[in-house]
Amino acid sequence: MVARAVGKALPHDSAHLHVSGTAAYTDDLPEPRDLLHLAVGMSTVAHAKVLDVDLDAVLAADSVVAVCTAADIPGENNYGSIVKDDPLFADGLVQYVGQPLFAVAATSVDAARKAARKANVTYEELEAILDPLDAVAKESFVLPSETLVRGRPDEGLEEAPHRLRRRVSLGGQDQFYLEGHIAMAIPQEDGGILVYSSTQHPDEVQGIIAHATQREAKDIVVICRRMGGAFGGKESQAALIACLAAIAADKTGRPCKLRLDRDDDMIMTGKRHDFIIDYDVGFDDNGRIMGVDFEFAARCGMSADLSGPVNDRAMFHCDNAYFLENVRILSHRCKTNTVSNTAFRGFGGPQGMFAIEYVVDDIARTLGKDPSEVRRENFYGHDERNVTHYQQVVEDNMADVLFDRLLASSDYELRRAGIREFNARSKVLRRGIAITPVKFGISFTSTLLNQAGALVHVYKDGTVQLNHGGTEMGQGLYIKVAQVVADEFGISIERVRTTAADTSKVPNASATAASSGSDMNGKAAQKAAAKIRKRITAFAARHFGVSEAEIDFRNDVAHIADRIMDFPELVQLAWANRVSLSATGYYRTPKINYDRTTFSGRPFYYFAYGAAVTEVVVDTLTGENRVLRADILHDCGDSLNPAVDLGQVEGGYIQGVGWLTTEELWWNDKGEIGTHAPSTYKIPTCSDLAPDFRVELLQNAKNREKTIYRSKAVGEPPLMLGLSAFFAIRDALAHDGRPDLQAPATPEAVLRSLRGSGSE
């Protein structure tokens, strides 16, 4: 029996540290001598010329050592990674409430935060654009609008026997990682800077700091052992925080730490894009879509940030699991005087999928059909109707299989009938049920990002240090990749230690994002480990005069023909015979190829699938709603770690439900966000978990592509399982007329829908 680590439900590698408070996050690291703490002075208006920033009182405040403004940036005043439109410090112009104007460095956190409030800023206010529709009307965009057309949408619409149009608004979402943004920059000899950053993308932090401080990449080291959650919120945004710390460290020559207060974090940094969705759909009597025309207006905020690829992904995913023969998508990337929106688990995909799910739900309600039938009617085929609107052939379609299995295992039809009966006799409460599929494309749509590196060291005692470009944010990446490496050497997982993501160990790493972490870093690490194993094997073959085929590593033992040697013993021997025991590994995702100018090709290596059935109860007097039961079937391929993957599926679902129910972002008419703390921004709590919650990973589900152990990416896809909760609420409301329900389905939104019912 060969003990394998891959496929085992091992605990998170830091679980024992998490529970005992000994897992060190950036703010827990020992503080260097002479550390200064930073606080950021932020714009209080949404759009204005900055006539004067008087910092005399700030500088004079207790314990203050220095202030930094745009004038203190030796190099480039920018942290925008794609478009250079994101100033680190506003320079003459502020474009949102919360935009950094300056930083103050003091000897304590309190002193810095108190001092930051003492600035005297003179503004000349300019007209502010605060919502996406206003931006469309005024043609205010961060990037040009994009159109993707397949087939003949106009003809499809005209020829269809049924046609529907609707506008629906879909709210954004704050990442609400429990650990707020933080970085600590420590000056090193000869101009170097060492930065501890809570970031999904150390390489980008390194590059942006180098540019801002007029250094080169070689001068900057960025390290991240773990984040206290990220969810996309620390993909591009972490660079701002780290860069401000580095600029202050550069100016003062002292270590500088910037830890954002929760409110400042939520005011200053980006969130999921909210969308206004317009659609026009034509369909036949069976509910099959004959033509659909989408117009998306996304709130990008004041800069491009990642809004280009986010909105591209929304365009790619407005098919979800459905074949759209004739489709037009017009996508506006609206520039508003609000915080620049950014990555959040799903990266535009959820918004696109919400749009098409609303369409199919509406079709069903128009035709008086069960929405699950209309969903089925529109699924991609296996041999035909299997090309996406961006010309990728869906080779691995499993949406229908999962859907049907879940329909059966969840007793969907029986329960639906029971719910109808209940609603007919219930005075105030309504129940609703919905099943929604998930098909989510895996790969960065920017092809060049689909590469990863790893570094593996085997020490003389037979233990292994593993490093790769991936960052750990709670998703269990480190344990999954360590499992791969342990198996490559046939050793127990306890012999493998993963070290912090570190730009000086693995260079040029892509962000840990797009669900790609274990796919890419798992492969890269496997390759690195395999190189060393092959060297040891070759050596052992020579040394013992056997063929390489007779050598095998398993259960911490090397089997060399008839000889058995403990792994450490063989490693020691190899070292003594001057065999290199360190190697890098490199992986690039195969097969992908995509032309952004035409929106066509194969942007995704494969698709991940899932399905969810959610049942809810809604109070028609109060609009309050609760999930009663959720059934989920999700495809992780052959899971590297079923416990970790189950955690991603469960957590993703709840996060998706939160997005569409209780989590509401609210701005006032001055562009100030009112929901900037957990007191006002409500993510799900423990009692929000359905009392009946049944989650399964699809078994025997090897990825048809040659991914690491035929597993599938699992970070983002489960979030979209939460769509079923929204449509279950809509189902409940359908008893009282066709619901015009906006997202999130807060009690207020539900009451509005009920009051508007039948009016359309």
Place this chain on the structure above:
Amino acid sequence: MSTNAIRFILNGEVVETDVVDPTRTVLQFLREDLHLTGTKEGCAEGDCGACTVVLVEVDHSGTDVELKTINSCIQFLPTIDGKELITVEGLRGKDGGLHPVQQAMVDQHGSQCGFCTPGFVMSLYALYRSTPNPSRQEIDDALSGNLCRCTGYRPIIAAAQSMHAQADSWDAREHLDALARVRRDADLELEAEGRHFFAPVDVASFARIYAQHPDATILAGGTDIGLWVTKQHRELETIIYTGRVAELLDMRTSDSHLEIGGAVSLTQAIPAIIEQYPGLTELFRRFASPPIRNAGTLGGNIANGSPIGDSMPALMVLGASLVLRQGDEERELDLGGFYHDYQVNDLQPGEFVARIRVPMAHDGVLVASHKWSKRFDQDISAVCTAYSLELDGDTVTRFRMACGGVAATIRRAAECEKAINGAAWSEETIDRACAALAEDFTPISDMRASADIRLVAVQNLLRRFWFEARGELDETVYTYGR
């Protein structure tokens, strides 16, 4: 011991420290001064629970201890003088092994990013001590002050359900002995850089100090005042703490009233109120979270006077009154007359809420309350309503309704009450009463709800009460299927 020192027990050891800033939080002290970084800051406002620690005190019997979770991020350090604090670093057994709660969290995969985990572990630890084999509802309630963004809670609930499989080595005696070592019977007075912190032990002393410092900030649970410091960076010159004043901590019942001292915690006051008025159970279950209820006081909720405070609508319809004290003088005031305008109340300089008098329930009165917010647990009401109803046959002999979230203060719905009192308890009357609510209240729009829907909500909640009172609607979305 320096005169400016406080003493408490931390994870079994006596800690004695000079107070240089009376508003320094327990969390700052742990992380910045002691470098005990296991306890995390997630929000610095008592809403996420990452900073949860457990406070141990001698209970009322004097022969046992009681454990309370608190949010260390908004708890001022001098308030834990004489008490015992347990942090996540203090849970491991003497053999260095994980505590059963910690082990259950590992076994059930209850952590992902791990940042919320120490807070969850401490809340679970308090539950482990208080509740063998907790039900799902008891788990939900115990964890309602802890946010996790990664797991979706299922594995944490599983940990709570399995943690009792292993016993730990608890000995209350050890804690009683430790607490005896730091016990303080006299007033505590601290002065640091001209700023004062007083923690008197009897009400005469409290009244005297307040009379001498009428501009002082009265600190009870600190669940709001904590934020003045952590969020608004206000410097409080003089603080007088109610939490050690014996008379203010007293709660007793007479034939006619429940008498709740001004510093009685919500955790202690709520069961006594619910015992009289079971219709308020859900309201109080949803009132903040255990750490906030453990620190926060009923008197503080009232004196603070937020227009979205959750206790006052119910207390108003119950006809509760306040005993206000200034020096040696006491007066009694109906709660309905206490609030004059937004953050303006009837308290005179140097006057404080000595106790709250809640009438005992009598036969034939029906009392209920509704809280309307985006989230069930640990949310601030967008609208909060309360009602008391007495009928003679089908005729209403007395109806009271009070609302929060729809005006500058919590107040009674005078026109609505007029429409109902003396009328038939009928749908027509309720229709008229709902129309009257539009005359009573002109709500505003904010992040919690829009003006128009707030009014709709108040009207619909009244309708809901009507259904409930008639026995036609006994379930809410929160009770349905659970």
